[in-house]
Amino acid sequence: MRLLMKGNEAVMHGAIAAGCRAFFGYPITPASEIAEMASLLLPDVGGVFIPAESEIAAIQMLFGASSAGVRAMTASSGPGISLMQEGISYMAGALLPGVIVDVQRAGPGLGNLGVEQGDYHQVVKAGGHGCYKTPVFAPNSVQEMCDLTIHAFDVADRYRTPVMVLADGALGQMMEPVTITTSAAPEPEKPWAVTGTAQTRQNLITSILLEHEKQEMHITGLERTYAEIEKNEVRWEEVRTEDAEILIVAFGISSRIARAAVAMARAGGVRVGLLRPISLFPFPARRLRQLAGKVYAILVLELNNGQMVDDVRLHVAGITPVELMRRTGGMMPAAEEVAEALRKMEKECVGNQA
Amino acid sequence: MWEIKHSRSASFYDRFERKGGNTEITHYCPGCGHGVMQKLIAEAIDDFGIQDRAILVGPVGCSIFMYYYLDVGNISASHGRAPAVATGVKRARPEAVVFCYQGDGDLAAIGGNEILHAANRGESITVFFINNGIYGMTGGQMAPTTPLGQRTTTSPRGRSFEVEGPPMRMCELLATLDGPAYIERVALTNARQNMRARKAVRKALRNQVEGRGFSFVEILSPCPSGWKVPPEEANRWVEKYMVPVFPLQVFRDLDHSDRLPKGIDVSKGGGIPFAADPPVPAAEAPEGGSVARGTIGEEALTLSGFGGQGVLFAGMALAEGAMREGLEVTWIPSYGPEMRGGTAHCHLRLSRQPIASPWISRPTSLIAFNQPSIGKFAHAIQPGGLLLANASMVKEVPDRKDIRIVRIPSYEIASELGSAKSTNMVMLGAYLELTGAVDQESILAAFVEKGTRPGMLESNRRAIEAGRRAAVEAEQA
Amino acid sequence: MADRGDVIIAHHLCKGCRLCIVSCPAKVLEQGTALNQQGYCAALYRGSGCTGCGICFYVCPEPGAITVRVRKLGEGKPAA
Structure with missing residues (x-):
């Protein structure tokens, strides 16, 4: 069934189809409709929407929900993504999956609300601190806003990494017919998560490794993951x-x-x-x-x-x-x-x- | 003949393997309040039988390595963000017992916003706030809670009201919010006060187990190393310099069990709205307009006017109708900070082929709702194209012989129908009449599917048809 | 009359902060003079007079440094 909808709406339909059950968001033009759709749709599928106090908090709520083994996401535009970079770095360091959608606008600073792709560097080159990368998928249609969001969840879980969807104000605001797909891979088991059970009690989610040798081993592990991603996930x-x-x-x-x-x-x-x-x-x-x-x-x-x-x-x-x-x-x-x-x-x- | 009354809690690891080095002893300095607090927490976890359910969201600061010691689920948060992380965890796992443990730099400075809002939402979490008036881990810098006059490495002349401002009282601050269920401040100064702290710790955790709401315990805690005094003196220091600034009391004690925030409900698992819906069979398949029938090629339409004139909506209605005729459609609006009263326009492409760019630099048709739209877009209309102007607001049209120009007094027409708001539908009707791009019934069918009330549907139909008639008349004139 | 309580201080876990010593109502704890493996002079129990009140346990910052025991009910009383 084809539905006419905005790209921002399609993101959330895709996310829910992918099993996303928590969204933490802070309003920002031109990304706000994603949060609005999340607040509308998630409760009906047993999910949770929280209007976070800032993008800084939103990404950390995502960190928390992901630590607890739940598919979750957030979305923002350039200025908010800048604030989220802290949390994205921590998620990458702590091997936490999660999806972050950037509906770009013009910058630097407040810039304006127009269509721009100026976040390429901060998104593709890992805008946070430290040695990490995030897979980034760039849709060019409303249908892909849905499909690549679903794909982002799959990739995030497969490699235990935050994944970004890099869109822009035009894709977020424009309407095109969409067929909501359900072809997401089944959500994998997450034995590493901290879920408040005897089985997961000894699990630890952290990004700190005080010993230099261990930190280097950790980064080498990340590099291996990124090499796998480069082998398998090019589109x-x-x-x-x-x-x-x-x-x-x-x-x-x-x-x-x-x-x-x-x-x-x-x-x-x-x-x-x-x-x-x-x-x-x-x-x-x-x-x-x-x-x-x-x-x-x-x-x-x-x-x-x-x-x-x-x-x-x-x-x-x-x-x-x-x-x-x-x-x-x-x-x-x-x-x-x-x-x-x-x-x-x-x-x-x-x-x-x- | 002896029975053990007090000993190492089962909620501590037997050996602190994660710590490395000497795995039997904590990394805390002699006389540090963290050790005492963590014993109190571990004991409560033992006593309530919640070790498997307990999840600690740790801070950045001296107690960042609490996960070396506490044998519970452990998540270490970035500096100050523990309440946000805990929010995510608790909402994801409502059955877990989630608690934050934060120092004063972490909670009151960098994490000020996160704790305020977690408290205000009344998250079903427990927060232990260790206030020693100093950044301990980084070597004793001034914190938001450092008492006036205290010398630290970043207030070497003593904290002053004029330079650094006075210390912040977090319990009092949080007590201005309706969200928290329980707020108390205690101090680790002597055996009697430690036992009061023990009681508060237990209450704060029990509150969560019993679902009574957000609980916050502030603990004035000695930092002998940071203050550069021996442990016994540090305890007296708390009493002498901190308690007068931070009075020990219960600030809030309520039962919020009837207003707890909702977490994820896994029982509502599967439903995916829309995706599983079968295709809606078109009751009366509309014949389709001229684009669908192939009598005209791609239609590239710009609609432009004031915000509030229904410009974007008219475009959307057309897009919905076109989609129902099996066409490819793009609709892209202008968007900006002006919600009403600013300018608004949208570009609409209707095609039987996949559409490349959604933007239109050379429209085949322009529907101009106001005069500025003429100035902005009329010059770009393709030769042979259409300019449909709202004569009620457009007084001057360009002198172009290579395009068709039609003027409709849509506001007057809509007003006569008793609904000035239908100006946009009148214009849409005229456009449909002049181009035949989309079948009117496809658009009305979309209204029905979207749940438009019958009265409104009828009103839209009348407006569209009035627009059509006006277009015929204007062409004949 | 036998003591009601008994305190065991793990010599190698004590950091010598003295909080237990100054808090003990019965004044039965003291600081030793020998350095332990951490380099602290650990607290010592004098060997008698403990009431088993547990205060030393609750002022001690180390999870495993202090264990307090009490005599099982019915024991320690003089034989009838």
């Missing part, structure tokens, strides 16, 4: 890459603009393809390298000051020119402008080498 989408001479790389909502631009440029005879990373950590590095070897030039489209482009350049490693096209502050490039940039790129790069 991306390709559009018209089969014969592409120019590649555009974009994630989240900007990939929708890129997709429109690809169609326009193709209509004008430019052979352009789109690579959309769905998982930002792990980054689809291998596929990007393969494609980079086939195309003449790469255009990265971002709604920020150029953040993912660092990863693209890292993995392309200079074998193909990489250019950045970006808007910030809530400004949006028209698909026509992007198509024009692609045409120009083809003229300069393909023309030169042909």
